[in-house]
Amino acid sequence: xxxxxxxxxxxxxxxxxxxxxxxxxxxxxxxxxxxxxxxxxxxxxxxxxxxxxxxxxxxxxxxxxxxxxxxxxxxxxxxxxxxxxxxxxxxxxxxxxxxxxxxxxxxxxxxxxxxxxxxxxxxxxxxxxxxxxxxxxxxxxxxxxxxxxxxxxxxxxxxxxxxxxxxxxxxxxxxxxxxxxxxxxxxxxxxxxxxxxxxxxxxxxxxxxxxxxxxxxxxxxxxxxxxxxxxxxxxxxxxxxxxxxxxxxxxxxxxxxxxxxxxxxxxxxxxxxxxxxxxxxxxxxxxxxxxxxxxxxxxxxxxxxxxxxxxxxxxxxxxxxxxxxxxxxxxxxxxxxxxxxxxxxxxxxxxxxxxxxxxxxxxxxxxxxxxxxxxxxxxxxxxxxxxxxxxxxxxxxxxxxxxxxxxxxxxxxxxxxxxxxxxxxxxxxxxxxxxxxxxxxxxxxxxxxxxxxxxxxxxxxxxxxxxxxxxxxxxxxxxxxxxxxxxx
Numbered sequence: 001x002x003x004x005x006x007x008x009x010x011x012x013x014x015x016x017x018x019x020x021x022x023x024x025x026x027x028x029x030x031x032x033x034x035x036x037x038x039x040x041x042x043x044x045x046x047x048x049x050x051x052x053x054x055x056x057x058x059x060x061x062x063x064x065x066x067x068x069x070x071x072x073x074x075x076x077x078x079x080x081x082x083x084x085x086x087x088x089x090x091x092x093x094x095x096x097x098x099x100x101x102x103x104x105x106x107x108x109x110x111x112x113x114x115x116x117x118x119x120x121x122x123x124x125x126x127x128x129x130x131x132x133x134x135x136x137x138x139x140x141x142x143x144x145x146x147x148x149x150x151x152x153x154x155x156x157x158x159x160x161x162x163x164x165x166x167x168x169x170x171x172x173x174x175x176x177x178x179x180x181x182x183x184x185x186x187x188x189x190x191x192x193x194x195x196x197x198x199x200x201x202x203x204x205x206x207x208x209x210x211x212x213x214x215x216x217x218x219x220x221x222x223x224x225x226x227x228x229x230x231x232x233x234x235x236x237x238x239x240x241x242x243x244x245x246x247x248x249x250x251x252x253x254x255x256x257x258x259x260x261x262x263x264x265x266x267x268x269x270x271x272x273x274x275x276x277x278x279x280x281x282x283x284x285x286x287x288x289x290x291x292x293x294x295x296x297x298x299x300x301x302x303x304x305x306x307x308x309x310x311x312x313x314x315x316x317x318x319x320x321x322x323x324x325x326x327x328x329x330x331x332x333x334x335x336x337x338x339x340x341x342x343x344x345x346x347x348x349x350x351x352x353x354x355x356x357x358x359x360x361x362x363x364x365x366x367x368x369x370x371x372x373x374x375x376x377x378x379x380x381x382x383x384x385x386x387x388x389x390x391x392x393x394x395x396x397x398x399x400x401x402x403x404x405x406x407x408x409x410x411x412x413x414x415x416x417x418x419x420x421x422x423x424x425x426x427x428x429x430x431x432x433x434x435x436x437x438x439x440x441x442x443x444x445x446x447x448x449x450x451x452x453x454x455x456x457x458x459x460x461x462x463x464x465x466x467x468x469x470x471x472x473x474x475x476x477x478x479x480x481x482x483x484x485x486x487x488x
Contacts (some may be wrong), residue, residue: 004042007065007075011040011049011089019093022101023051023058026085029108030092031058046078049087060087062147071097106131107168110144116196116228117146117157124148124155124481137180138449141171145177147185154188156181159196160205164224167201171208171219172401172453178217179452192218199225202233203278207408208401210235213458214234243367243409248423249275258453264310266317268342268380273364273424279309281316284331298334322473336393337375343476344377344391344440350476351389351466352438354381359425365409374399380425386414386435395447400454400463403437407461410435436462443467443479443488455485 015021021033032049038051047062060077066086067074071094078087088104090097117126127149133141148159155425156178160167178193193212197205202223212219261308270278270290279287287296287309295301296309318324319331322341326332339374341362348355360379363407374396377389388410390403419425439446446467454463463484469477480488 004045004047007047007062008040008042010065010068010073011047011062011075014068014089014091018071018089018091020091020097022090022092022097023049024088024090024100024104025058025060026104027108027111028056028058029105031056032092033089038199049075060085064088070094072100085220100371105161105163106144109159109163112228113146113157113159113196116159116224116230117148117194120147120222120230123157124150124447138176138447139173139180143173145174146328147181147189152188154181154185154190155192155194156190157194157196160198160201162198164198164201167197167204168208168405169398169400170195170197170205171212172398172449174219175212175217175453175456176387176397179449179456183396183429192220195219195221196224196230197221199223203238206233206235206238208243208404210238211404211408211458211461212456215459216456222459233263240412241367241405243412244416245365245413245422245424248273248361248364264313264317265311266321269346270362273361279313280338280342281313282320282341283342284335285338286312286318298331324472325380326357326470337391339473340391340393340440341375341377343472344389347392347476348379350478351440352379352381352387354383354463355379355387356382356428361424363426365413367405367449372401378410380428380430381436382431384431385433386410386419386430387438388435389438389440390440392441393445394441395445397447397449397453399441399447400450400457403439403463404457404461407435407437434461436464439463439465441465442470444470452488459484 015033020028023033024030031053035128037053040047040049049062050059051130062075063078064076066076072088075087077087079085088100090100092098092414110129114126114129126146128147129144131141131144133139143158143160148155148157156171156366158177160170174193174195195205195209205221207222209219222230223233224230224366255465266281268280270382272278276288278285286298287294288301294304294309296304296312316331319329322334344351345360348357360377362377364378365411375391379387379389381387388403388407389403390399392399413419413454414430415432419430446465465482467480469479482488
């Protein structure tokens, strides 16, 4: 049997046995090998493999088999006479195949990004384009980054690949890249940050990018389409962020009997804006009373009796205690931000002396978002000024901008008069002044980039940080209170 026949048999067997076979060619995005959209045949003593879809067609001359594994094949190719290359066929459903697919996609988009920059800024030299992670500088490989140079001027650039579902982190990571370049390239003036996002993801970035201080950096957002055609977004035209503010029903829904809740030691009763009553132990909800009936459970709830609620409360109070030595117990470790929220609700003035003890609302207004991993609280000062509190128990680079997501929506509803109209903050005259932001976290868990990011946010947005002692589960003890980008 000839060498091409052996190669052909290996390729056909692999594709037939793979769940998601794909062609991985350097510089190209993975191309799925679908039935009737690929072929392999012998031609002039070589094996010819061809694959296509609605946008692309790849043809390669295969000269040999370099590696054969269950999840991938590595083939040697000839693109031009005496110019060897490599081609992979991988099963994208296998773990290593998925990683190969992601890496190939990153490399392919990195080159697309380079071409976009060269086309948009012909007078500039693209000195650097990278899609590799740099953990020391808090830069991931998810968004490729670039550095452009022209004389004594420089520009930082970062882009979201079209395959990414979440583009919201682009603004913060772009600012971290800019901060790194300014420290590295001390002889250059780097006044601009260029952000690129695919067309469906523009809103994820625009609201955050619009709040960057133009005195710190000239931030520009470009939206690109499937043909890499770019258009610059005018931040003045992005409109209001989408969110809804449901009516606040107090204390319960009209015409519904109040729940008879016996005293349960260690259980918090938190009145919800929708009229329901939430029962929690250290911030972990385990039961809710709504429209005359109880439901209980961690995560998924089902109808239950008050006796079941009481039994769950006893077990949770025992397990979810700061003195519990079994810290690995899921009931102890689950939802640490909720635990911190319960501590803040009990003593909000320890966090900010200007805060009123009540009312304080959680997760209003409501806006569509991916898993945030933070807790949003909305309180009010004695003066009537609103305060947005963002709580986090571990280091998160995105924390300042996650707070801005909530802040822009609170500001929108405040200036529209929605809080008074819908029954929030009864008896309080709310000031039409933009809310303050207070970031709350254990003092050692504020990310190392916090000062750089807060310093890049428009100065009219008042941001404070409250760092807590490490034993915050036992007692709230602020170790520092800092305004703006001041360092501890």
